[in-house]
Amino acid sequence: MISKKMEATLNKQIELEAYASFLYLSMASWSDQQGMDGAAKFMLRQSSEEREHMLRIFHYINEVDGHAITPAIKQPPKTFKSINAMLEEVYAHEQKVTKAIHKIVELCYKEDDYTTLNFLQWYIDEQREEEATMRSILDKVKLIGEGGQKLYYIDLELEKFNTVEEGQEAAESDA
Ligand code: FEO
Numbered sequence: 001m002i003s004k005k006m007e008a009t010l011n012k013q014i015e016l017e018a019y020a021s022f023l024y025l026s027m028a029s030w031s032d033q034q035g036m037d038g039a040a041k042f043m044l045r046q047s048s049e050e051r052e053h054m055l056r057i058f059h060y061i062n063e064v065d066g067h068a069i070t071p072a073i074k075q076p077p078k079t080f081k082s083i084n085a086m087l088e089e090v091y092a093h094e095q096k097v098t099k100a101i102h103k104i105v106e107l108c109y110k111e112d113d114y115t116t117l118n119f120l121q122w123y124i125d126e127q128r129e130e131e132a133t134m135r136s137i138l139d140k141v142k143l144i145g146e147g148g149q150k151l152y153y154i155d156l157e158l159e160k161f162n163t164v165e166e167g168q169e170a171a172e173s174d175a
Contacts, residue, residue: 002116003113005063009104010060010116014057016096017054018073021051024046026078027086037155039157039158042161043090044160064116098127137158137161
């Protein structure tokens, strides 16, 4: 059993994760339009992951006898100024999600809700990983600079991340 306040806060988090999923889906579509297949695939995977994040909370709320609410999602941007701006926006959004998770952790301590605290541990680890991935991508983007083949090289870098992720997924499904 969770408090009504915790239920409302977790439902807000569902909304944030769902928006991330739609935002990243929109980014995948825009990347595809730019001819950046690696970026499109990368953003599509990120979008699916965010849906998973949303569903985990959804199931958790119902498991602890709360009511998970399917959120209304505002329209994400359809276009982005540049691939650099788009990736910066992903990083900024991830930082926002991390802050929101930390706020829920604070509430757990206030309410002595150690069940939700334990549930959130997975999100804390996940956010650390996601922020690290985005920082590493942005570092590469900076190294690539503004040369004529910039888009090609950024796309190649994102494709490398796709290959690593696919390898990890394959290893996990074999385990
Ligand atoms: Fe689920 Fe990447 O925040």
